[in-house]
Amino acid sequence: MTDAARAGDPTSAPFWDGAERGELLVQRCHGCGAHQFYARPFCLACGADDPEWVSVSGAGTVYSAVCVRIPVVDDLPVPYAVGLVELDEGPRLLAGLGAGCEIGSRVVARWHERDDQPPVPRFVIAEATDAAA
Ligand SMILES: [Zn+2]
Secondary structure, eight states: OHHHHHHHHHHHHHHHHHHHOOOOOEETTTTTEESSSSSSSBTTOOBOOOOOOEEEOOEEEEEEEEEEEESSSSSSSEEEEEEEEETTSOOEEEEETTTTOTTTTTTEEEEEEEEEEEEEEEEEEHHHHHOOO
């Protein structure tokens, strides 16, 4: 991970370390077992301290989606889709969406590589073999 990315938010540093290994991580509470994302130093469900980081499958369902048509940064040519994906474990992630994704689509996470920054998850339509796994 780049020092700049880690320095930005030490609470989420394990997420970015996982991203560099191609592993999607979310937090899970020691006390009640709830999963959560974004990273926090406590459990949103029960208030227990120091949730652990666990690997998740990356499978989920598109909860909301929008097509961006106005450029925000130079390396993201429009149009592109972003949305909230509800992971099978429960948390929702804001991420880029691949072609054909719409609300209710079954999707899986893939990693989008970026120059000088950790990769970010981007969700694509789950193939039949992914859905059966
Ligand atoms: Zn909890």
